[in-house]
Amino acid sequence: MTLPLLLWDAPGPYEVAFSTRVGGVSGGAFASLNLGRLTADEPTHVDENRRRLATAVDLEPERIALNRQVHTAVVRRAGSTGRVEPGDGLWSEEPGQALLALAADCLPIAVVRLPRARTRPALAVLHAGRRGLLAGIVGAGIEALDGPTAAVLGPAIGPCCYEVGPEVGEPFVAAFGPDVLRGTRLDLWLSAERALAAAGCSRVERVDLCTACHPELFFSHRRDAGVTGRQGVIGAVA
Numbered sequence: 001m002t003l004p005l006l007l008w009d010a011p012g013p014y015e016v017a018f019s020t021r022v023g024g025v026s027g028g029a030f031a032s033l034n035l036g037r038l039t040a041d042e043p044t045h046v047d048e049n050r051r052r053l054a055t056a057v058d059l060e061p062e063r064i065a066l067n068r069q070v071h072t073a074v075v076r077r078a079g080s081t082g083r084v085e086p087g088d089g090l091w092s093e094e095p096g097q098a099l100l101a102l103a104a105d106c107l108p109i110a111v112v113r114l115p116r117a118r119t120r121p122a123l124a125v126l127h128a129g130r131r132g133l134l135a136g137i138v139g140a141g142i143e144a145l146d147g148p149t150a151a152v153l154g155p156a157i158g159p160c161c162y163e164v165g166p167e168v169g170e171p172f173v174a175a176f177g178p179d180v181l182r183g184t185r186l187d188l189w190l191s192a193e194r195a196l197a198a199a200g201c202s203r204v205e206r207v208d209l210c211t212a213c214h215p216e217l218f219f220s221h222r223r224d225a226g227v228t229g230r231q232g233v234i235g236a237v238a
Contacts, residue, residue: 034229091124108233158210
């Protein structure tokens, strides 16, 4: 089965795609392309789903690197050991090194180093939830690439569905501007776009698909009361 992926035409030698929940082997609440092991899904199903995703974008499944995501601003360089470290961002200059960040309402982001003379291509993938955005995960990702960058924001819970209290909304207004909060509904996409611009990212594209609004396409932690799978962003230097 051909996986329905959201592909980014990145500026440079990169492969970047956002997955949906369609095209995997998991069942029940995790049907079907669940990429997250920290769920109640069968580990063998998750491994097969990750293999399918990597293969669909012509990357080697055994070269997938990912973090143990903990809602921080920690961005690590992908290593060769395969060890999973706590953090919420990965970056690499190595061609073919597959980077994977997972989400189920939080915002998956891919950032690339723009081509220029005497500079190697580099890519980062970020998991940006409300805590990570306020902690500075976007700036840390831009800093890791150390050069002019472009980025894409993937599917996440949208301002149509993300209702928050003042303890969440007020810090976002202070950090990113009053228009990121519409009544009690928070706009993660606009907040991340502002964070990228403030960090010096020169080009930002957005998918603008709400994970909570599309149960046929995406897992959603809030919509599914925490019992759900994970989609994600996968990318590599080509």
